[in-house]
Amino acid sequence: MKNYFVSKSRRLRGTPYTSRIENQGVTAYTIYNHMLLPTRFGGSLDDLYQHLKDHVQVWDAAVQRQVEVSGKDSTKLVQLMCCRDLSKAKIGRCYYAPIIDDKANLINDPVILKLADDRWWISLSDSDVELFAKGLAIGNNFDVNIFEAKVDIFSVQGPKSFKLMEKVLGPKILDLKFFGFDYFEFGGAKHLIARSGWSKQGGFEVYVENTEAGLALYDKLFEVGDEFNLKPGCPNLIERLESSLLSYGNDMDIGDNPLECGLDKYVSLDSNVNFLGKEILKKIKSEGLKKKLMGVKINAKEISVTGSMSLIDENNKLIGELRSGCYNPMFQKVIGIAMINKPYFDKSQSFKIDINGHTFDGKVCDLPFI
Amino acid sequence: MKNYFVSKSRRLRGTPYTSRIENQGVTAYTIYNHMLLPTRFGGSLDDLYQHLKDHVQVWDAAVQRQVEVSGKDSTKLVQLMCCRDLSKAKIGRCYYAPIIDDKANLINDPVILKLADDRWWISLSDSDVELFAKGLAIGNNFDVNIFEAKVDIFSVQGPKSFKLMEKVLGPKILDLKFFGFDYFEFGGAKHLIARSGWSKQGGFEVYVENTEAGLALYDKLFEVGDEFNLKPGCPNLIERLESSLLSYGNDMDIGDNPLECGLDKYVSLDSNVNFLGKEILKKIKSEGLKKKLMGVKINAKEISVTGSMSLIDENNKLIGELRSGCYNPMFQKVIGIAMINKPYFDKSQSFKIDINGHTFDGKVCDLPFI
Numbered sequence: 251m252k253n254y255f256v257s258k259s260r261r262l263r264g265t266p267y268t269s270r271i272e273n274q275g276v277t278a279y280t281i282y283n284h285m286l287l288p289t290r291f292g293g294s295l296d297d298l299y300q301h302l303k304d305h306v307q308v309w310d311a312a313v314q315r316q317v318e319v320s321g322k323d324s325t326k327l328v329q330l331m332c333c334r335d336l337s338k339a340k341i342g343r344c345y346y347a348p349i350i351d352d353k354a355n356l357i358n359d360p361v362i363l364k365l366a367d368d369r370w371w372i373s374l375s376d377s378d379v380e381l382f383a384k385g386l387a388i389g390n391n392f393d394v395n396i397f398e399a400k401v402d403i404f405s406v407q408g409p410k411s412f413k414l415m416e417k418v419l420g421p422k423i424l425d426l427k428f429f430g431f432d433y434f435e436f437g438g439a440k441h442l443i444a445r446s447g448w449s450k451q452g453g454f455e456v457y458v459e460n461t462e463a464g465l466a467l468y469d470k471l472f473e474v475g476d477e478f479n480l481k482p483g484c485p486n487l488i489e490r491l492e493s494s495l496l497s498y499g500n501d502m503d504i505g506d507n508p509l510e511c512g513l514d515k516y517v518s519l520d521s522n523v524n525f526l527g528k529e530i531l532k533k534i535k536s537e538g539l540k541k542k543l544m545g546v547k548i549n550a551k552e553i554s555v556t557g558s559m560s561l562i563d564e565n566n567k568l569i570g571e572l573r574s575g576c577y578n579p580m581f582q583k584v585i586g587i588a589m590i591n592k593p594y595f596d597k598s599q600s601f602k603i604d605i606n607g608h609t610f611d612g613k614v615c616d617l618p619f620i
Numbered sequence: 621m622k623n624y625f626v627s628k629s630r631r632l633r634g635t636p637y638t639s640r641i642e643n644q645g646v647t648a649y650t651i652y653n654h655m656l657l658p659t660r661f662g663g664s665l666d667d668l669y670q671h672l673k674d675h676v677q678v679w680d681a682a683v684q685r686q687v688e689v690s691g692k693d694s695t696k697l698v699q700l701m702c703c704r705d706l707s708k709a710k711i712g713r714c715y716y717a718p719i720i721d722d723k724a725n726l727i728n729d730p731v732i733l734k735l736a737d738d739r740w741w742i743s744l745s746d747s748d749v750e751l752f753a754k755g756l757a758i759g760n761n762f763d764v765n766i767f768e769a770k771v772d773i774f775s776v777q778g779p780k781s782f783k784l785m786e787k788v789l790g791p792k793i794l795d796l797k798f799f800g801f802d803y804f805e806f807g808g809a810k811h812l813i814a815r816s817g818w819s820k821q822g823g824f825e826v827y828v829e830n831t832e833a834g835l836a837l838y839d840k841l842f843e844v845g846d847e848f849n850l851k852p853g854c855p856n857l858i859e860r861l862e863s864s865l866l867s868y869g870n871d872m873d874i875g876d877n878p879l880e881c882g883l884d885k886y887v888s889l890d891s892n893v894n895f896l897g898k899e900i901l902k903k904i905k906s907e908g909l910k911k912k913l914m915g916v917k918i919n920a921k922e923i924s925v926t927g928s929m930s931l932i933d934e935n936n937k938l939i940g941e942l943r944s945g946c947y948n949p950m951f952q953k954v955i956g957i958a959m960i961n962k963p964y965f966d967k968s969q970s971f972k973i974d975i976n977g978h979t980f981d982g983k984v985c986d987l988p989f990i
Contacts (some may be wrong), residue, residue, distance in 0.1 A: 252642065253625045254625065254626050254628075254646065254647060254648055254649050255623045255624065255625060255626065255647060255648035255649075255660070256624050256625065256626035256648065256649060256650065256651075257648045257649065257650045257659035257660065258624075258924075258926040259650065259867075259869075259870055259925065259926060259944070260869070260870045260925060260926065260927050260928060260943050260944065261650075261746060261867065261868075261869030261870045262650065262651065263927065264926065264927055272622065276624065277624060277625060278624055278625035278626065278627045279624050279625075279626060279627065280626065280627045280629065280631075280632065280651075281626075281632065281651035284746070284869060289627035290625070290627065351754050351758070352754070352758050357751060376631060376654070377748055377751065378747055378748035378751055378752075379751065380874075381727060381747065381748055381749065381751045381752035381755065382748075382751035382752065382754065382755045383755065384721050384722070384752060384755065385751065385752045385753065385754065385755020385756040385757075385758070385759060386755040386756075386758060386759045387755075387759070388721070388722050388755070388756060388759060388896065389755060389756045389757070389758060389759015389760040389761075390759040391759075398874075497629075497631065498631075499629075499630070499631030499654060500629055500630045500631045504750075504768075526758065554628070555629065555630060556628040556629060556630065556634065557630050557633065557634055558630060573630050574629070574630065
C-alpha cells in the first residue's frame with residue numbers, strides 16, 4: 251500500500267509530548283479528536299507488539315481529551331448521556347460508559363472519571379462530545395459548566411510498567427486497583443494517575459494538568475527506564491485487536507447501538523436511572539439484534555483495512571463487513587472485528603473476502619478472541 | 621521540516637473520489653470531519669497556486685459534510701445555532717453563517733443551504749455539529765430529524781471553471797448567481813450544484829447524492845478538461861490566505877467569538893430572531909474586543925505553522941499569536957492570520973517572530989490583504 255504524508259497545521263494540534271516523540275523516532279500519525287496521535291515508530295508493528303507484551307512503553311495519549319462537566323446538574327447530565335447506571339459511581343474510580351443519543355446511536359465510548367460529587371471528566375474516544383453535552387445542557391437549562399479541561403494524558407503500558415512507576419513514584423502506586431485513580435506528587439505538582447490504558451498488558455494513565463511537571467515526569471521515566479527496557483510506543487493495532495479492545499470510528503460508529511456492539515454489560519436497562527434511548531434499547535433487545543459485532547479469523551498473511559470490507563458467503567451473499575483487522579503472529583492469521591448481519595451470527599459461519607484482488611477464506615468467531 | 625505518514629483506517633474515512641485522486645497523484649492528506657482531505661499533489665504548492673489562478677481544478681471536497689435538519693422545528697433549530705438572521709433566507713441560496721454556543725464561542729462556520737421551508741443542509745467546517753444540533757433538539761423537545769446526509773461534494777475551482785462546466789452541463793449553469801444553487805442533470809441523476817467554493821478564483825460545488833452519477837460527472841470533466849488545462853487540486857494554503865478565507869480550527873476556534881474573528885457582517889444583533897449567545901455578543905460589542913483576528917506580513921521566505929506562534933513587540937511583550945501563514949509569491953513575503961491582543965490592533969504595529977531559531981520582523985495589517 252502506498253504511503254501518504256500528513257499535512258500538519260494548527261487545526262491538527264500537537265501535544266506537549268510531540269517534540270519529544272519526534273525526537274524519539276515517531277514516523278506516522280493518525281488524527282484523533284483533532285490532534286496528532288502517534289501510530290508508528292522506527293521498528294515494525296510486530297516488534298512494537300512483542301515489546302509491549304514483554305516490557306514497558308510510554309505513549310503520548312493526549313488525544314484522549316477530557317470534557318469536564320461540573321456544577322449542580324452535572325451528575326444528571328452525565329447520566330442522561332450514558333446508558334450505564336452511574337448512580338453508585340464512586341469518587342476515585344473510572345467507568346467505561348457508552349454515550350448514546352435519543353435513537354440509541356453510539357456517539358462515543360469514553361471512560362468516565364468521577365472527581366467529586368459534582369465534577370466529572372469524560373475521557374473521550376474520537377468525537378466532539380463537548381458539543382453534544384453543551385447542546386443537551388442548553389436545551390434542558392441545566393446548571394452546569396462544560397469545557398475541555400487542559401489535561402494531556404501520557405500512558406505507561408506493559409507488564410514492567412508497575413516496576414517502572416514504583417521506582418519513580420514509590421510503592422503507593424501499586425495500591426491502585428484496576429480502573430481506580432489517585433493523586434501522586436512529582437516535579438512539584440500532583441498528578442491524577444489511573445490504573446488503566448488502551449492495552450491489556452497492564453499499566454497506568456497519567457492525567458497531566460501541570461504541563462511542566464508532567465514533562466519532568468515523562469523525562470524521568472525515560473531517564474531511569476533502561477533497566478525495564480522502556481521504549482516510546484503507541485496504541486498497537488495487533489495487541490488491541492488480539493485483546494478485543496474496540497475502537498470507536500473503526501469498529502463501531504453512530505450507525506450502531508451499544509447492544510449490537512456487545513456492550514450489554516454497560517447498558518443498564520433494568521436500572522432506575524434516566525438516560526437517552528433507554529426505551530428504544532428495551533425495544534431493540536426484545537425484538538432481537540439485526541447485526542452484531544463479532545470476531546473473524548482469515549487465512550491470510552496481511553491486510554490493510556482502510557474502510558469497510560465486504561464478507562460474502564459461498565452463495566455470494568453479503569454476511570457482514572470487516573471494520574478492523576491485521577495479521578496476528580500468535581494466531582498466525584489475520585484477525586479482525588466485523589459487523590455481521592442477521593442471520594449469520596453463528597460462529598461456525600464461514601466467508602470469503604477480497605484482499606487486493608485475491609480471495610481469502612475466513613470464519614466468524616466470538617469476542618474476545620482469547 | 622520532517623514529514624510524517626498518515627496511518628489510514630476506517631475511522632479516517634475515504635471518499636468516493638479517493639481511489640481516483642490516488643491514481644491522479646495525491647501525495648498528502650489532512651483529516652477533516654474524520655475524513656481524508658487531499659492537501660498536495662505531485663507539483664509544488666506554488667505551481668498549484670498559480671494553476672488555480674490561471675486555469676481550473678477539480679477538488680475532492682467530500683469532507684465538507686452535510687448535517688441535514690428537517691421537520692416542523694427545523695428552521696427554529698437552525699436559527700437558534702446561527703448568529704446570522706436567516707428569517708429571510710430563500711430556497712436555492714447558500715448562507716455563510718457562524719454557529720456559536722450560549723457563551724458566544726465559535727463552534728463552526730458553515731455554509732447553510734435552504735433546500736425547502738422545513739429542510740436545511742449545514743455544510744460543515746471541521747467539528748461535529750451534528751452532535752450539537754442533536755443535543756439542542758433533544759433538550760428543547762424540537763420536532764426535527766437530524767442526520768449526516770449521504771452527500772459527497774467535489775469542487776470545480778478556477779477562472780476556467782465556467783467554460784468547463786458549461787461545456788459539460790450546458791449554458792444554464794452560467795445563470796447561477798454567487799451562492800445560488802440549482803439542480804442539473806448528468807448521468808441519469810440530478811445534482812445540486814452551487815456557485816461557491818473555498819477559493820476566490822470562481823467556481824462551483826457539486827453536492828453529489830447519487831454516487832455513481834457523480835463519479836460519471838467527475839470522470840467526464842477530466843475527459844473533456846484538457847482544453848481548459850484541468851488538473852486535480854485541493855484547497856490551496858497560499859491562495860486561501862491571500863484571499864483571506866478563514867479556516868475553522870486554524871484561524872479561529874471554540875476559544876473565540878465571531879466578533880473577534882471579524883465576522884460582524886454575519887452577526888445579526890439588531891434582528892428580531894432568537895439565537896444562542898445573542899445577549900453576550902451585545903455585551904461584548906459594547907465593552908469592546910479584547911482580541912481581534914488580523915493579517916500579518918513577515919519579512920521571511922518560508923514558514924510552517926503547525927501550532928500557535930508567539931508575536932512579540934520590541935519590549936518582548938506578547939502582542940498576539942500567528943495561527944496560519946505561508947510564503948506568498950505576489951507579496952514576496954510570508955502572509956498570515958493572527959489573533960492580536962488589545963491594545964495592539966493598530967495596523968502599523970510591528971512585531972518579531974521566531975521561525976526555527978531565527979528572528980524575523982513583521983507588521984500587523986487589516987484583512988482582507990487585497
